[in-house]
Amino acid sequence: MSEALYLFISVAVMALVTYLIRMLPLSLFRKKIKSRFVLDFLYYVPYAVLAAMTIPAVFYSSNSIISAAAGFLVAAVLAFFERGLLTVAVCACGGVFLTELAMRLLGG
Amino acid sequence: MTKREITLKNTIGFIDGVKDGVPIALGYLSVSFTFGITAVNMGIPPITAILISLTNVTSAGQVAGIGIIATHGGFAEMALAQLIINMRYALMSLSLSQKLDEKYTLFHRIVTSFCVTDEVFAVASGKSGDIPARYMYGLITLPYLFWSGGTAVGAFLGSILPDMIKSALGIAIYGMFIAIFLPPSKKSQGVMCVVIMAAALSWFIYYLPALDFISSGISIIICTVIAAALGALIFPRKEAAENE
Numbered sequence: 001m002s003e004a005l006y007l008f009i010s011v012a013v014m015a016l017v018t019y020l021i022r023m024l025p026l027s028l029f030r031k032k033i034k035s036r037f038v039l040d041f042l043y044y045v046p047y048a049v050l051a052a053m054t055i056p057a058v059f060y061s062s063n064s065i066i067s068a069a070a071g072f073l074v075a076a077v078l079a080f081f082e083r084g085l086l087t088v089a090v091c092a093c094g095g096v097f098l099t100e101l102a103m104r105l106l107g108g
Numbered sequence: 109m110t111k112r113e114i115t116l117k118n119t120i121g122f123i124d125g126v127k128d129g130v131p132i133a134l135g136y137l138s139v140s141f142t143f144g145i146t147a148v149n150m151g152i153p154p155i156t157a158i159l160i161s162l163t164n165v166t167s168a169g170q171v172a173g174i175g176i177i178a179t180h181g182g183f184a185e186m187a188l189a190q191l192i193i194n195m196r197y198a199l200m201s202l203s204l205s206q207k208l209d210e211k212y213t214l215f216h217r218i219v220t221s222f223c224v225t226d227e228v229f230a231v232a233s234g235k236s237g238d239i240p241a242r243y244m245y246g247l248i249t250l251p252y253l254f255w256s257g258g259t260a261v262g263a264f265l266g267s268i269l270p271d272m273i274k275s276a277l278g279i280a281i282y283g284m285f286i287a288i289f290l291p292p293s294k295k296s297q298g299v300m301c302v303v304i305m306a307a308a309l310s311w312f313i314y315y316l317p318a319l320d321f322i323s324s325g326i327s328i329i330i331c332t333v334i335a336a337a338l339g340a341l342i343f344p345r346k347e348a349a350e351n352e
Contacts, residue, residue, distance in 0.1 A: 006180070007156050013183050014173045015163035017190040018197075023221040026201035027214055040340035042199040045332060046226070047292065047299050048306040048339070049168050049193050050285040052331035055307035056314050057324075058282040061146075063275040071276075075283040079290035085135055085283075089142075092283035097276035 062096045066103065071096035120235065125246020132227045133250035137258040139167055142280040144262020145269070146171070149278065150178040154263035161259035165223050165252060169193045171281060176325040189325035192332050200229040209238035216241035223248035298343030306335035 062068040074095035078088045140161055147157035152174050164170050169190050176186050201224050208217070220241065228248055232239055266274060293300040309331040313319045322330070 007153070007177065009183060010173070010177050010186055011156060011159055011163065013186045014160065014169070014190055017187050018164050018166060018169055018194050019222050021191065021194050022197045022201050022224045023218055024201075025198045026205045026221040026224065027217040036344060037340050039199075040344050041336050042196055043345065044298065044302045044336040044339040045192075045196045046168075047289045047302050048332040048335040049196075049328065050289045051303040051306040052310040052328050052335070053168060053171060054282050054285045054289075055310050058279060058286075061278040061282055063271070067275070068279060071279040071283070072286075075279070075286045076290065079283075079287040080294070082291045083287065085287045086138060088287035089138060089280040089283035092279045092286075093276045096279050097272060100272055100275060 063100060064103065067096045067099035070099040120240065120243045122242045122246035125243040126249055127246075128231050129228075129247045129250040132225075132231065132247075133254035135227070136251050136255045139281055139284055140255045140258030141262035142277050143167065143170060144259040144264075145266035145274060145277050146262075146281060147174045147259075148263050148266045149274065150174055152177060154260070157263040158256065158260045161256045165225060165255055166194060166197075167281065167284070172325055172328055176323070179323055181323050181325050185323060185325045189329055192329045196226075197224055197229075200224055200226070200233075204229060204232060204239075207233060207235075207239055208244075209240050212239070212241045212244075216244070220244045220248060223252055225251065227251070296343075298339050298345065301343060302335045302339035305338060306331045309334060 058072050059065050059068045062071065071092040075088050075092035078091055083091075143161065144154070144157050147160070148154055152160075156177075157174070160170055160173060164173070172189050172193055173186065176189060201221060204224060205217075228251060232244065232247060235243075269277075289299070289303050293303050310327060313322050313327045313330065
């Protein structure tokens, strides 16, 4: 399979699955979910997804694991104090940047 | 729109939707910008990155998707990963379907559903009364444009940015994820335990040499299903379930 075809099918699969998940319940399904377990499971899914995607990938998101860890720490502290998404994201970037700058200056 | 509708006090229109969409759109701009950079850093062509944003409109699913593409994962893995990661939208769409007004036809449902994101859902379900289709179209317009546009800028500008800036921007999307899952963990023991279980599982799968055969997409599926199922079993919610 050519690279272009692989990319195209991958994106098509992504888009189709994501669309159907949103479209079918909104268009066809009129019954309410009654199962407590299913409702609670669906409620916890976003948190589980985001935690699994963040750990440990966040530590490999920059040029060095040290600067990434610094950025993670900044994000964790600000998120703990409930700052907005944008603030947390931007400050995490700042943490990475300053750490790499310091490492470059100290490392000569 | 007829005269009678305009005079109704509680009628919400297209422009109301657009206004409510502004803060969502601004938030998306920065995230989609870093998504574009991240995708190109992973070796995804800029056009593909933009196509993904145009057709998916979801942050977590797209980040997992480019991770799978970058490691040349299979189509079944891709479909399953998207199904698990985006399953929450089924619940949101289901909940939203009860709030649409009587003129919200099947055609409008089919068109607008592709843009039911966490933020769009949160704003739409916060509106009092039933929602007309024109409000929904207004609400999703700017977030959709900014999501796609931000990806394009990130994907093309990413290659000319200095290395240190690119390195620093790579963490932005994870910063946003952390800002979403950490605050609720403080308030809910269930959420906290789910987050810790999912993170710990993900960590083990990544670092245990015996589990090297598990790819990133499959890992997210395993961690999510186990952590969310254990959460639902050990920490069933009491009243909130009835509101959703």
